[in-house]
Amino acid sequence: DAKTTQPTSMDCAEGRAANLPCNHSTISGNEYVYWYRQIHSQGPQYIIHGLKNNETNEMASLIITEDRKSSTLILPHATLRDTAVYYCIVRGNSGNTPLVFGKGTRLSVIA
Amino acid sequence: DAGVIQSPRHEVTEMGQEVTLRCKPISGHNSLFWYRQTMMRGLELLIYFNNNVPIDDSGMPEDRFSAKMPNASFSTLKIQPSEPRDSAVYFCASSLVAQRPDTQYFGPGTRLTVL
Numbered sequence: 568d569a570k571t572t573q574p575t576s577m578d579c580a581e582g583r584a585a586n587l588p589c590n591h592s593t594i595s596g597n598e599y600v601y602w603y604r605q606i607h608s609q610g611p612q613y614i615i616h617g618l619k620n621n622e623t624n625e626m627a628s629l630i631i632t633e634d635r636k637s638s639t640l641i642l643p644h645a646t647l648r649d650t651a652v653y654y655c656i657v658r659g660n661s662g663n664t665p666l667v668f669g670k671g672t673r674l675s676v677i678a
Numbered sequence: 679d680a681g682v683i684q685s686p687r688h689e690v691t692e693m694g695q696e697v698t699l700r701c702k703p704i705s706g707h708n709s710l711f712w713y714r715q716t717m718m719r720g721l722e723l724l725i726y727f728n729n730n731v732p733i734d735d736s737g738m739p740e741d742r743f744s745a746k747m748p749n750a751s752f753s754t755l756k757i758q759p760s761e762p763r764d765s766a767v768y769f770c771a772s773s774l775v776a777q778r779p780d781t782q783y784f785g786p787g788t789r790l791t792v793l
Contacts, residue, residue, distance in 0.1 A: 599779050610682075610769050610784030611721070660779045663709035663728060666771075668721035 571655045576673040579649075585642040587672050589655030592636040597660050600631060602640045604651040605671070611654065614640065618660075645676045680704070682785035684770050690791045696758040699788045702751055703772030710753050711771040711782060712745055721769070727753065728775055760792045 572590040579585040591600065602614040615622055615629045617638070622629045628641040642649055654671040658664060683702040691697055703710050711726040725735040730747045738745070742761070747753040757764055767787045773780040 610771075610787050613781050613783060616779065616781070658779065663726075663773050663775045663780045665711055665723040665726055665734070666713075666721075666782060667723075670720060 571657055571669055573653075573655050573669065573672045575670070576675070578675050578677055579642075579645045581647060581676050581678050582644055585645040585649065585674060585676070587640040587642075587653050587655075587674065588637065589640070590637045591655070591657045594635050594657050595659070598657050599660055600629065600635075600638050601656040601658055601666070602627070602629065603654045603656065603666070603668075604649075605654070606648075606651040611666075611668075614653075645674075647676050647678060650674060650676045682770055682772050682783055684768075684785035684788050686788060687786060688789050688791075690793065691760055692793050693761055694759045695792075696756065697760045697764075697790060697792075699755040699757075699768050699770075699790070701753045701755070701770030701785060703753070703770070704783055705751070706774065707772035707783075708750060708775050709773045709780065709782075710747060711773075712753070712755050713769040713771065713784075714766045715769065715787075716766045724755070724768075757790075760790075762792045765790055765792050 599616050601616040603611040605611045617629045631638045652671040652673050685700045708729050712724040715721045723737045725745045727747045745755045767789050769787045771782040771784045773782045
């Protein structure tokens with residue numbers, strides 16, 4: 568699986584959009600971009616995934632660049648409960664393969 | 679819907695004792711993963727099963743660790759004998775093999791402390 572690069576930490580004001588970047592310059596054509604987050608003392612939580620088109624669900628939006636070498640996770644209106652470590656993971660589509668977690672981005676939402 | 683269930687949530691034991699962690703995957707899921715999280719190494723895969731069969735156990739640290747999945751709704755991770763360096767949070771996750779790509783859902787974890 569391709570590796571990803573994320574900033575170590577970010578701050579965001581409550582109510583504002585949080586934009587979390589991820590670089591995955593070695594991604595292959597059939598690899599997906601997944602985002603998980605881990606709130607303190609909880610298990611990782613699935614947020615969203617995408618292949619090449621932008622995706623949106625009730626939690627977030629995922630913007631993938633046309634060359635697929637980077638992506639941005641957008642939390643449109645961050646709340647204090649969004650404070651967590653966010654992991655960007657690139658993964659093949661062969662199905663039920665393990666997730667390889669990096670260090671992620673620690674997002675702090677500030678009141 | 680009940681998510682992935684893990685027990686116990688916290689376990690404190692003494693070095694040399696046997697420890698058994700338990701996991702009940704989401705009903706209908708047929709892939710199960712055991713991960714371990716430490717400050718030093720982050721989240722790492724220990725072993726995973728498809729349809730109750732172990733597929734990859736290369737992440738299991740040593741022979742003291744063993745995992746079983748006797749049926750589709752139950753798995754155990756056993757450490758015997760336990761050592762202080764086994765202290766970590768152990769997560770279980772499950773997914774549906776037929777889904778492409780699949781999404782893994784994690785349990786709340788078991789925090790293990792070996793004294």
